[in-house]
């Protein structure tokens with residue numbers, strides 16, 4: 095049986111996946127399913143895919159069925175640049191204003207609710223219709239493109255808001271693994287795949303130009319490798335103890351906000 099892998103076709107995940115592109119012969123035994131984080135979260139919960147660098151909150155919604163890769167996550171040093179609240183008003187004036195919430199996210203939409211309620215002390219109206227909104231939460235390439243346009247008076251980087259509040263790096267994505275992939279049959283394939291992901295990140299870091307060229311052939315983007323240099327300099331994929339502490343804190347605050355019913359302890363592969 096193939097190891098079914100959820101692949102997010104956003105630049106933020108290019109380091110995880112570029113190695114596998116156009117190299118099917120070397121990587122037989124894996125099949126990839128492309129989708130936004132929100133779609134991949136759903137497929138993880140049902141076991142339709144075995145693993146993905148899904149929304150970090152996806153784990154907390156089904157801890158009985160999932161474990162986390164211990165060393166990999168989607169995070170950043172300071173700003174993330176691709177999880178942004180674009181607004182016509184300052185954050186602390188958003189009470190009663192309409193915030194469009196992207197349908198692609200699981201983690202960031204919950205983070206925004208927590209930040210508005212517990213940090214900025216505002217009560218906006220959250221909407222799924224983008225027309226006539228006062229602010230918009232976007233993730234991934236969509237956020238990068240919107241930011242490059244520079245057409246909103248205010249732009250808040252969600253990782254920086256979290257850091258200002260708690261002094262910790264935020265964990266947007268985490269590799270969640272369904273227990274179906276832990277069977278005797280699947281486990282060696284799973285371990286080998288994660289080793290390939292580590293190699294993919296290392297190769298990306300060693301030569302981002304080459305990796306991004308391959309990536310853009312499959313997933314075209316309106317940026318050059320040169321323009322993306324600063325983006326990748328600030329992204330960080332290491333699941334450090336500090337990031338694990340940060341993720342646990344985020345789960346706790348989601349419980350306080352009644353977004354999660356409980357805050358599970360992090361269990362690893």
Ligand SMILES: C=C(O[C@@H]1C=C(C(=O)O)C=C[C@H]1O)C(=O)O
Nearest residue numbers: 149176199200201202234266267
């Ligand atoms: C940093 C990003 O993080 C992504 C945001 C996610 C979410 O909001 O649920 C999930 C996975 C991450 O890859 C991004 O989209 O650019």
